[in-house]
Amino acid sequence: MKKALSTIAFGFAATVAFTGVAAAQTTLEQVRERGELICGSNPGLAGFGVPDAQGNWTGFDVDYCRATAAAIFGDPNAVSFIPLSAKDRFTALQAGEIDVLFRNSTSTITRDTSLGLDFPGINYYDGQGFLVSTELGVTSALELDGASVCVQQGTTTELNLADYFRRNNMDYEPVTFAQSVEAVEAYLSGRCDAFTTDASGLASERLRAPTPSDHIILPEIISKEPLGPVVRHGDNQWADIIRWVHYAMLEAEEYGITSENAAELRDTSEAPGIRRILGTEGNFGEMLGLGNDWAFNIISMVGNYGEVFDRNIGEGSPVGLSRGLNALYTDGGLQYGHPIR
């Protein structure tokens, strides 16, 4: 991965310097021609993006990649994954090595404007927290004065951490690693008192500990982390596709369409909302540049938002996250699908 950064960064510099100005093809055309989607993924975050022993990728973000592939090709497996560390991810996207980045990335104004990126939607509302060993007897992040904190570099986490300790007039020693797994290993070996990242990441990384119950997530959430897919700025059609893949999954959950009943509902349902989502009424898929069965393919092949959430990171899974902010707006959460009409 160390090599990867230099290669990508250097490749990017060379690409920028020696390629022609006008992009000849849109991203959708490139993906179609290639026959598969290239998706930037987390190198290994249980529940979000992680390859198993056979090299099959699973996870919440990974399912979004599959949903996008299903919408374009009608095949959730027409996707290849490029694992990227936090600091490599945007450079890889800028350089055109990947079509879309589904890697729990926080939307911020700097990234949106000066990095030449766009955040089409927020698929997970999160916030940053701290993981500490129960041995320490710490119950609040405000007791961490003087602690060493392990953190992954190239993240908003690194900046929030500095802000939080500054705001509360506390001292700390940051120990900054290029890879999340290295930071977690260092934390587990005792190099740091605390490990910090987004709360969802803490729940997932805690599973790396020999006995996860020896570690607790402190109650303080010190930041807002709206996580979502990232695309290059300037290709609006491609950003639309990614945005509506997300909304289709939310709408499906709201209307009660699941991977199991999608086929049946398509043939039998009279409800206009459901008929529009499943493509039996209107030509919304064509408007996006896709087939009209785009959302049907997403739902039947991958599932709706709730299914994807529960399967990968929900309370029944090892990661065990509650829906919280990510419940549908009808249940008091922030996930609010826009109407498909």
Added chain:
Amino acid sequence: MASVVDQAPPRTSLIYDPKVRGFFFQGVLVLVIGWLAYEAVTNAIENLRAARIASGFGFFGEAAGFDINQAFIPYSSASSTYFDAFMVGLLNTLVVAAIGIVLATIIGFAAGIARLSKNFILAKVAATYVELIRNLPLLLQLLFWYNAVLATLPAARDAIPLGPGIYLSVRGLSMPAPIYHWDAFVIPLAFAIGLVASIVIRRWAKARQAATGEQFPVGWTTFGLLVGLPALVWGVLALFGANPISFDVPEQGRFNLTGGMQLYPEFVALVLGLSVYTGAFIAEVVRAGILAVSRGQTEAASSLGLKPGQTMRFVVIPQAMRVIVPPLTSQYLNLTKNSSLAVAIAYPDLVQVFMGTVLNQTGQAVEVVTITMLVYLTISLVTSFFMNMYNQRIALVER
């Protein structure tokens, strides 16, 4: 058919004149390179603008907003800029490179000479060291030092006391930090006097030996003057109740040892890894240099009555240096460049801080990568400049 041999240079057209041709092709080459560079730069600017990626060097003045644990200049997330972060990273790289070069040279010379020793065990130990270390990837060795050696140290609360105020733990080595008071200047003053005195004594001893052949224990006197004199001055001052330097002793805090100085495990792992690795290569360079000195030199020195140690110091090594220095320079450059592997073990060097965090926060890959490359180029060119100067000084002077 009578042939005439024309003695005058043939009048050829300009096209066939090798000199004119040479100038022409070199001119074309310069133009092509200049055009490529111009195209690359303008095209990059155009592409960045089209992709709406910020460009330029204005980011250097912006607030950094992140913290770095090891900084040799005042640095804080509150008030420092990306330029300060760059300087912190650069200094951390230079410190590791400088200490690594000194240590690697010591290890390398020791192992190189030991490998040629007549002592069987010593020679085999040195050979094993060289063959083992030289043939394992450096990254692997760094991870070994960091994860397998240093991470097994006890937690901060069970730190091993090594001496008064010195503790060793998984968080590194905590030592008392000196606090200098107003009268502390006398100690560097004593050191300076000692330094001047030892240089004078050294010259006098050399002149006397040349004249009379009598030797003088220069090493011991120098040591006494440089270390003993400042210590004596300090002791006398302390006796009279003055206290030029006091110590901030580390204390057990809730999480860490607080106060004092810290030697971070990342730093120790990187310095150890780099110097042990490069030392193995230097050992081979030194061995080659020594073997390049003809055996007759050693025999001649022995027949003059020089002891083996003296033969090595005064006859063999000075001649071997001519062979050693050029490849030694390459090893120094390698060590400096390899220090960028620091990124694997969380040591905040230039690549980790600048090409890692700063690049990611600003997104300005082209500028950051270019600057980083220029910095390494500059460090390497400066190093080789000084080594070449040294090489010229020790070169065989032929008359």
